Amino acid sequence: MRAGFLPKLLISPSALLVLVCVYGYIMFTVYLSFTTSTMMPSYDLAGSSSYKRLLGLENWQVSLVNLGTFALLYIAIAGALGLALAILIDQKIRAESAFRSIFLYPMALSLIVTGTAWKWLLDPGVGLEHTLHSLGWEAFSFGWIKNSDMAIYCVVIAAVWQTTGFVMAMFLAGLRGVDTEQINAARVDGAKTWQIYLRIIIPQLGPVFVSAFVILAHMAIKSYDLVVALTNGGPGRSTWLPSVFMYQYTFTRNEMAVGAASSVLMLLAIGLIVLPYLMSEMRKVKNG
């Protein structure tokens, strides 16, 4: 039905809010990134000087390297573990829904809660190291969270714990949609279970791999809460991510233009990953 006045009127507040508060604000932040803004927004244009400054800052370079390490490991481990869990769960097991719920429940928690729990679990003075010492394993040492070379891996551990169940759920949905005829035929031909997974089932999960990658990659780039709660960026700046950098430079170091520029680069990175995906998904819907 053609929309009359009333439907258009009723959707316009939402349209306006999204237009202004998402796209308008993005333009505003992009504009600020080309100004001399410090503590307060300023409208004096300064060309690309804040981008030049940003790219030269060691804090930004460290944040980028950290994000690379974190994103790579997080996506690879959460993806692989999620797929493995989905395959285990898919073996016609008993208490399937109980296992599923256990692997997925961390997704319901705030990352601040996750960060707090893992902060003390990984703390050598009170957590795992301390526990194993008191159980008699004196030589055990696990102090990554206090070590600036290793702390970023602690962020990976906690993030993997939080989201693996989500990846599992995605793969499980994919596994349940796999064509069974081919599998039965392969089984009749005497194929082993692992061969069936490797040659028939996993190749059919391509779209799930793409979705999982997009979701995990965009979560990695946006990661902020977990780092704040777990390490607060430390020791030193060893677990800074672009999100931490943005907050620091914008709100505590009074370099708003640089902070704005960093958020623009974050948006660009996410756009590069998400937009092709969204476009292909929407095309699929259009075509049936």
Added chain:
Amino acid sequence: MADAQATAKAAPHAHGAAGIAPSFGIARLALYALLVVLAFLFLMPVYVMVVNSLKPLDEIRSGNLMALPQAWTFEPWLTAWSTAQIGVQPTGLRPYFINSFLMVVPAVAISTLIGALNGYVLTQFRFRGAHLLFAAMLFSVFIPFQIVLIPMAKTLGILGLAGTVKGLVLVHVVYGIGFSTLFFRNYYAAFPNELVRSARMDGASFFGVLTRILLPNSAPIIVVTVIWQFTNIWNDFLFGVSFSDFSSFPLTVALNNLVNSSTGVKEYNVHFAGAFIAALPTLLVYLLSGKYFVRGLMAGSVKG
């Protein structure tokens, strides 16, 4: 063929695509052993949280995190709830728990209503730019919110809502439109069109179709949206830390302050109790309606 039939008979309730034959002893045993070990690993952090929130502090320092309490105490919970130092006053987490509720209830209600309305308009009516509008809303779900922090802070200041719970409600409603619209739009797109058409033939008005046909059949998607928005907004940290002050901190921000800015003795047991208090509402929702939570996750990941 005989093999396949035998497998199918051995597992009459099977719905998996493929699997180790259920009768195979050792492989099955190893499978369950692995699953149980993994389940323990996933449960461990919350077990540690709960157990250590019920111990006196010196028991954590001298003992180990895995052990059950020797002297059970509820003291850390009381401290976390009502006397821990978070702001200037030793108020505990209670006022911030209330802030979070005052924020989450209206934000969820309003964004769900908006989502239903948008879903209705976007699926039942054709107008220029509808497709583009939906795409714009969809992408807004993915943006890093860092990109809107500065202008939103300025806007809240102009509106006089900086540092207030009302301001946070507004922010969550605005950035919740994308998800709630997505949920309802996809649900109504699959809704049987004949029902809507026949109601229109009978002279149902714009709102008549919505309130008498669509909404009464929307229970599942309403539950999905409410749970999704509740979990997201309750767990939000970035907006909370950017736009609130001591009087309006949501619980996540207060918890982070409790854990990370405490000087002197680190009261691990109080931190664990606080973390569990912050986790309880969303955990309860998850336990009561996990099925809908998963549906929300899936709808949020597999778009279209």
